[in-house]
Amino acid sequence: MTEAKPKQTMDFAPDALHFVPLGGAGEIGMNLNLYHHAGKWLMVDLGVSFGDETTPGVDIILPDTAFIEERLGDLVGIVVTHAHEDHLGAIPYLWEDLRVPVWCTPFAAGFLRAKLQETGLQDKVPIHVVPLGGKVKLGPFDLELISLTHSIPEPNALVIRTPAGTVLHTGDWKLDPDPVIGLLADEDALKKLGREGVTAMICDSTNAMVPGWSGSEAAVKDSLTELFGRWKETRIAVTCFASNVARLHSIALAAHAHGRRVALAGRSLWRINEVARANGYLTDLPPFLTEREAAFVPREKLLVICTGSQGEPRAALARIANDDHPDVVLERGDVVIFSAREIPGNEKSIAKIQNGLMRQGVQVVTADEEFVHVSGHPARDELVQMYQWVRPKVAVPVHGEHRHLTVHAALARDCQVPEVIVPDDGAAIRLAPGPAVTLGHVHAGKLCIDGKRIVPLSNMAMRGRTRMAQSGVSMVTLVMTPRGDLLADPKVTAMGLLEEDEITEEVADLTARVRDAVERLSKTARQDDAQVKEAARVAIRRSFNSSQGRKPLTEVHLVRI
Structure with missing residues (x-):
């Protein structure tokens, strides 16, 4: 499934501690992090990102x-x-190429x-x-999980202890003083780790450009309760x-405060609801209504939680905005x-849905x-607070575009972190012993799901599809x-x-x-298939370039009889 590359022979000294991100460094999403020590490798996270207008059909x-x-043979497992x-x-999508066990907390499991279950691997992957x-x-x-807060239950920082040094890999996190669901960030464990000594902290950079604090989920619940009372x-x-899940809980409590029943619209919401309740979350709420049941609830007594906040075209809200949802009507x-x-x-996708709603006379609040x-x-x-608790010798910002990583790196230096390395995907970084240094780069490409295949995102078919989407297609058939x-x-x-x-x-x-x-070709040239095809192709492209400023992908079929 993966792109064929010659085996890379970079020397990873067994007594050193190395960090190699293959995804999530220089971008938000698609996180894949590798750690190396004593000849063995540990994978932390294995995630996806999503296509956009630059990746048609993906x-x-x-x-x-x-x-x-x-x-x-040296990969010991995946920790999520x-x-x-x-x-x-x-x-x-990728486990069958790796075939190693996965470790994670109950909700993630x-x-x-x-x-x-969607790929038929539910009985094959050891979790x-x-x-x-x-x-x-x-x-x-030696691994230890430290509870943090985030926008999903059971987010964990991962402490990775080796004879060469200790790493704190934060994952995604925030410091929510009232998270509504789940535990508070384990401040004591983080402070204790800081006193023990941390070689490097690999840390979330998503909001490194945002001043202040991210805010509390409980405050959102109070605001929603007040807002619902207006309508x-x-x-x-x-x-x-x-x-x-915490937001689902906040919305439901705010709705119940005004005597409204709550329905879910969207398959992913029902899947999360099932997993959450199986792990002890949302159990203080009555069961949510289905979309069909919602159709029979009086207008003023109903609140519907919908998928589609990011403009996904197949999500429930997109169908509602297009007025073609079978059960939910606004x-x-x-x-x-x-x-x-x-x-x-x-x-653009979000704006399309909002425009569709507004055309129906629906009020949109963002x-x-x-x-x-x-x-x-x-x-x-919050980043400053984390650095004050953990006091790492080396800061490695990840989970962000380069602008986020660069700003995060400057903040880490302001927090008196002695060494800072800004990585990109494929960077092979020696964290210890000695000063942290980037040794070089290994292959870190991107794959995509193309129909039923997994192929390199940069392959010929994807490049051709992108050109077709951007410049159009022309075809010429010649019979000679x-x-x-x-x-x-x-x-x-x-x-x-x-x-x-x-x-x-x-x-x-x-x-x-x-x-x-x-x-206009010479008699000899007209007998050469390659020259004939090229003359026809150039004629088409020059015509469109002259009239439209486009150079379409052009195919010429030549039949000789």
């Missing part, structure tokens, strides 16, 4: 695991920090098992459940990240609250107008004698290039241009 992007596949897709979502705050030894790595005679819908005067921040790149969301990642003051005489007019087809009212005229012009280009 929804899911995966990290390329070719580097570690060459060393499978928490249950977000960008940290475990690639396991169902439940979520992963549900995802594995070891580690209790909150638990410890496990994998090869030369007494209308239907209310709220969209949020399905994985944010009317003029109803309200939709976007209880989430938009992920960069999703702005985090720009009202306090309906807090981030799950640490703002600058072996001596080079045209037996019929060239047949020209253009896709994604011509308006309906100009097709006849433009195709006639293109046909004439191709005929002229071929007939």
